[in-house]
Amino acid sequence: MEYAFREIEEKWQKRWKEERIYQVSNDSDKPKCYVLDMFPYPSGAGLHVGHPLGYIASDIYARYKRLQGFNVLHPMGFDAFGLPAEQYAIETGQHPAVTTEKNIEAFKKQMDNIGFCFDWSREVRTSDPRYYRWTQWIFLELFHSWYNREASKAEPISTLVNIFETQGNQAHPCPGEASLRFSSGEWLAFGENKRQKILMNYRLCYCGIGEVNWCEALGTVLANDEVVNGVSERGGYPVVKKKLRQWYLRITEYADRLLEGLGTVDFSEAMKEMQSNWIGRSSGADIEFKIKKPGSADALPLTVYTTRPDTVFGVDFMVLAPEHALVSEIKSPGQAAAVEDYVAYVQSRSERERIAEKKISGCFTGAYAIHPFSGKQIPVWISEYVLAGYGTGAIMAVPCGDERDHKFARHFNIPITNIIGDAYNGHEANPSKDVRLQNSDFLNGLPMAEAIEVVIRKLETEGTGLRKVNYKMRDAAFSRQRYWGEPFPIRWEEGIAYPLNEDRLPLELPYVETYKPGPEGEGPLANIPEWTAQHLETNTMPGYAGSSWYFLRYMDPGNDQVFASRKATDYWNQVDMYIGGTEHAVGHLLYSRMWTKVLSDLGYIGFDEPYKKLVNQGMIQGSSRFVYAFNFKLQPEIPVTFDHPVFVSFDVCRKYENDDPGLFKFILSRIGELSGLDPEKDFSTIGVIPLHVDIGLVSGNELDKEAFRRSNPKYAGAVFVSETDQYICGSEVEKMSKSKYNVVNPDDIVSRYGADTFRMYEMFLGPLEQSKPWDTKGIEGVHRFLKKLWRLFFPDGSLVVNDDAPTEGELRILHKTIKKVKEDTEKLSFNTAVSQFMICVNELTALKCHKKKVLEPLLILLTPYAPHVTEELWHLLKGAGSVLNASYPGYAEKYLQEATFTYPVAINGKTRTEMTFSADALQTDMEAEVLADNVVQKWIDGKQVKKMIVVKGRMINVVV
RNA sequence: GCCCGGGUGGCGGAAUUGGUAGACGCGCCAGACUCAAAAUCUGGUUCUCGCAAGAGAGUGGGGGUUCGAUUCCCCCCCCGGGCACCA
Numbered sequence A: 001m002e003y004a005f006r007e008i009e010e011k012w013q014k015r016w017k018e019e020r021i022y023q024v025s026n027d028s029d030k031p032k033c034y035v036l037d038m039f040p041y042p043s044g045a046g047l048h049v050g051h052p053l054g055y056i057a058s059d060i061y062a063r064y065k066r067l068q069g070f071n072v073l074h075p076m077g078f079d080a081f082g083l084p085a086e087q088y089a090i091e092t093g094q095h096p097a098v099t100t101e102k103n104i105e106a107f108k109k110q111m112d113n114i115g116f117c118f119d120w121s122r123e124v125r126t127s128d129p130r131y132y133r134w135t136q137w138i139f140l141e142l143f144h145s146w147y148n149r150e151a152s153k154a155e156p157i158s159t160l161v162n163i164f165e166t167q168g169n170q171a172h173p174c175p176g177e178a179s180l181r182f183s184s185g186e187w188l189a190f191g192e193n194k195r196q197k198i199l200m201n202y203r204l205c206y207c208g209i210g211e212v213n214w215c216e217a218l219g220t221v222l223a224n225d226e227v228v229n230g231v232s233e234r235g236g237y238p239v240v241k242k243k244l245r246q247w248y249l250r251i252t253e254y255a256d257r258l259l260e261g262l263g264t265v266d267f268s269e270a271m272k273e274m275q276s277n278w279i280g281r282s283s284g285a286d287i288e289f290k291i292k293k294p295g296s297a298d299a300l301p302l303t304v305y306t307t308r309p310d311t312v313f314g315v316d317f318m319v320l321a322p323e324h325a326l327v328s329e330i331k332s333p334g335q336a337a338a339v340e341d342y343v344a345y346v347q348s349r350s351e352r353e354r355i356a357e358k359k360i361s362g363c364f365t366g367a368y369a370i371h372p373f374s375g376k377q378i379p380v381w382i383s384e385y386v387l388a389g390y391g392t393g394a395i396m397a398v399p400c401g402d403e404r405d406h407k408f409a410r411h412f413n414i415p416i417t418n419i420i421g422d423a424y425n426g427h428e429a430n431p432s433k434d435v436r437l438q439n440s441d442f443l444n445g446l447p448m449a450e451a452i453e454v455v456i457r458k459l460e461t462e463g464t465g466l467r468k469v470n471y472k473m474r475d476a477a478f479s480r481q482r483y484w485g486e487p488f489p490i491r492w493e494e495g496i497a498y499p500l501n502e503d504r505l506p507l508e509l510p511y512v513e514t515y516k517p518g519p520e521g522e523g524p525l526a527n528i529p530e531w532t533a534q535h536l537e538t539n540t541m542p543g544y545a546g547s548s549w550y551f552l553r554y555m556d557p558g559n560d561q562v563f564a565s566r567k568a569t570d571y572w573n574q575v576d577m578y579i580g581g582t583e584h585a586v587g588h589l590l591y592s593r594m595w596t597k598v599l600s601d602l603g604y605i606g607f608d609e610p611y612k613k614l615v616n617q618g619m620i621q622g623s624s625r626f627v628y629a630f631n632f633k634l635q636p637e638i639p640v641t642f643d644h645p646v647f648v649s650f651d652v653c654r655k656y657e658n659d660d661p662g663l664f665k666f667i668l669s670r671i672g673e674l675s676g677l678d679p680e681k682d683f684s685t686i687g688v689i690p691l692h693v694d695i696g697l698v699s700g701n702e703l704d705k706e707a708f709r710r711s712n713p714k715y716a717g718a719v720f721v722s723e724t725d726q727y728i729c730g731s732e733v734e735k736m737s738k739s740k741y742n743v744v745n746p747d748d749i750v751s752r753y754g755a756d757t758f759r760m761y762e763m764f765l766g767p768l769e770q771s772k773p774w775d776t777k778g779i780e781g782v783h784r785f786l787k788k789l790w791r792l793f794f795p796d797g798s799l800v801v802n803d804d805a806p807t808e809g810e811l812r813i814l815h816k817t818i819k820k821v822k823e824d825t826e827k828l829s830f831n832t833a834v835s836q837f838m839i840c841v842n843e844l845t846a847l848k849c850h851k852k853k854v855l856e857p858l859l860i861l862l863t864p865y866a867p868h869v870t871e872e873l874w875h876l877l878k879g880a881g882s883v884l885n886a887s888y889p890g891y892a893e894k895y896l897q898e899a900t901f902t903y904p905v906a907i908n909g910k911t912r913t914e915m916t917f918s919a920d921a922l923q924t925d926m927e928a929e930v931l932a933d934n935v936v937q938k939w940i941d942g943k944q945v946k947k948m949i950v951v952k953g954r955m956i957n958v959v960v
Numbered sequence B: 001g002c003c004c005g006g007g008u009g010g011c012g013g014a015a016u017u018g019g020u021a022g023a024c025g026c027g028c029c030a031g032a033c034u035c036a037a038a039a040u041c042u043g044g045u046u047c048u049c050g051c052a053a054g055a056g057a058g059u060g061g062g063g064g065u066u067c068g069a070u071u072c073c074c075c076c077c078c079c080g081g082g083c084a085c086c087a
Helices: A005-018 A052-067 A081-094 A094-115 A129-143 A159-166 A184-189 A192-200 A251-262 A269-279 A309-314 A336-348 A352-356 A403-411 A448-462 A527-535 A543-547 A564-573 A588-601 A650-655 A660-670 A706-709 A748-755 A755-764 A776-793 A808-826 A830-846 A852-862 A867-878 A920-924 A930-939
Strands: A032-037 A072-074 A144-147 A153-156 A205-215 A221-222 A240-249 A284-294 A299-306 A317-319 A363-370 A377-382 A392-397 A465-468 A490-493 A497-500 A578-579 A614-616 A620-634 A645-649 A683-695 A717-723 A730-734 A902-909 A909-919 A946-951 A955-959
Touching: A005 A755, A005 A867, A032 A052, A032 A564, A052 A072, A052 A094, A052 A578, A052 A755, A052 A808, A081 A094, A081 A543, A094 A748, A094 A755, A129 A144, A129 A205, A129 A543, A129 A588, A153 A159, A153 A588, A153 A830, A159 A184, A184 A284, A192 A205, A192 A497, A205 A755, A251 A269, A251 A588, A269 A852, A284 A309, A299 A309, A299 A317, A299 A392, A309 A448, A309 A748, A317 A403, A336 A363, A336 A377, A448 A465, A497 A946, A620 A650, A645 A650, A645 A660, A650 A660, A660 A717, A748 A755, A748 A776, A755 A776, A755 A830, A755 A867, A776 A830, A776 A852, A776 A867, A808 A852, A830 A852, A852 A867, A902 A920
Parallel strands: A032 A072, A032 A578, A317 A377, A578 A614, A645 A717, A902 A955
Antiparallel strands: A144 A153, A205 A221, A205 A240, A284 A299, A284 A363, A284 A465, A317 A392, A363 A377, A490 A497, A620 A645, A620 A683, A620 A730, A902 A909, A946 A955
């Protein structure tokens, strides 16, 4: 009997489906374990071998936990709303609902092929009205809530109205408009319109006019994390700043809690750092300078933000952002023209230009600021290096301590004050905080770190400044001018947004024929008369809305009373293991963490961090292959015609690297008709162009020349130039993509080698978190392993398994495997676990071990990795029951035999004697000091044992 | 520029966290079976010298701590990722 993986996999997948073996109950006495994958966008391209990497890892972990007796929630769904789905629909001319449905079916089929243990009965789709009903509901919760900074949590907006009615907003300054102050009396006197406008400035999801990232090509605004280097993350289209009415998520109120929460979760350091960089918390002080208005006695206040108030005596100039409101007021008549020119210049520069070429530029305003302590007059400049959107849009410049200020001072010849003595060398700023201040009045002699506190206290008592914390993170744009997203359950009336009643949810997305933008930058929904007649909001929610809470819906997917029952969320609680790529570091992961905190604040769930542990799988890259097209054009007078495409082998190209004349001579010498021509004079064009070639036409690095000729009529007459009769392709590791012809489809691999081989091979490729190129060749080794495993049961074609007692050698290898695989699986170090399986099967084969008592535990151990073949073999062994369904709490221990092993024991490497240990001791305490004390100590005459080392599982070395 | 990772055979990668470096797999070489091929099996495979036994070198480079360093410390080089006028 051969290892017939196709039959086996078909048979078991059918059985698993029929028996709903993976369906999970919310009622169980078992401990729970929630293993989650980041759900995919169902794009039209389908899955390539890179996508399942994380799914396989989570699948192994989920199966492992299930075998250990956990009730495991391991669901899958689809992030079906959002820009890409709509773009794809536009490209193919079909309705997004149709293409999305089709793509989901294709994805599911591909996933089923691999044999995942997803509980499909819990599938969610963000574009399903039964799902987005609750996305809309959560939006309304956000809309109806404000962030109480005193309590550090979200509260219903009604509590805020109560506060306003009794005490105004003195204790709760408006996050949207800091200068807004009113008393309870004033509040009571405000009209409805004014009250609603004020409340809007407190809501966690609010509508406001703001500068947004507008992408003309996509016809929508984008959140900051969707814009990379001034262009859209999707498509790479230009993005410009534009003032628009937008919905926002007031995520800035959660900045501190999002930062603190990182301390309570198990994310990688890199991930935590990316998030805290994005949040960008800094602390310092706002300092108020007075500016003398030119030609008048009035003084205008200018507030700057600095993290280094200690350097306040080193200020040599002030810089405002060119957009700063004060600029037009303070410019002196003499400088007015120059300032206007400069502002115009800055406005003419796009975001991209500004980022690409950072040059020192600026303009003196003619105004002077008064130093709050020394009273010194300080020139006020404007420059584009100061950003309007951060801090107060103005800085105090301290050239001796800040590199940018230093360069600016040098460039414009502004004299530099030195407040750090020798620490400043005169031509380079020194940003150190580890210096004692000089030249700094009441701060002289103080270390900078201490001076910060002294200055802030003095500023606060004198009323010229305040302690201040700033964040780089901005509120997130929450509306899109697109069709394929959740409609906002909002109705507009006289400029006021009114939420729809809950009983109108879901507010379903209407059907449209075209996705043309509506008038004045509105979305396609603005083209629908029935929609606009009701004054419904025409924007839709962004892609991250649905994905911010999907992990909660899996817990209770069919509930139509609430997004998930409290009982279900209390039971499943946090995600124990979340696996996905790093690309969502500052998008999805931050938003879903915030939503979780809000739902927790409002009392709907009992935890405020969604993911207890996060693991980022690496990317599987493609290994591209290249052919080298000889590109030439003969001079018109040459009487030769040659219309075959010519391809030069990589080995030839490499041989003549940096020697083009040599290369061309060689090529010409190999082409009969062209031989004898002179590359120097007979050609008008000559060169070699690398072209991606479909990896399906290449085996290793050798091109299948015939298949290549057949692949494209253009290449039918292709001529190959190489040293041998093989054509060698060049290769490069790149991202896997259609356009690079390097995509490997998991379906092909599965049909050729089977799902178990595919699963094990993806894990064997290398550490989960590392990026690595796909190499189909190496898969043979894993496939061979599974065939060997099969032969362990069927050595001569028929099942040979006996009930004999295992020998010491067999137990030794089994226990080593149990120990290693358990440890590795726990650590998600699947590559080394697979290696151990190979060693185990190799050694058992060598020992000709066909013993049930050894093979059974091996199968259980192997089940999470290769579920199909183990299920088959288990049935052949046992006759009935499913190993997948089995629960073996501490299953490895169950098979721990009462065996003893004898080891040679050496002192400092020299063998002295043999000693016998129980299997149990070896399992857990191989190098334990207990063993050393109890057993070895006596034998080595009381010398102190420094360490015991088991050498290759064959010898124990005692170091004294 | 700043902050994280990382650098080990021809290749992907191991190394019990300071203890025989190179597990396991790919590739390659030799052999067995076969009319032959495939499949399978056995042995070999870090490099240099040597027929061999063996000797020497060896974890990006240089230095240090240690009986002992891929592992710890300092300096430098290279690769991957993230951030980037955030005052």
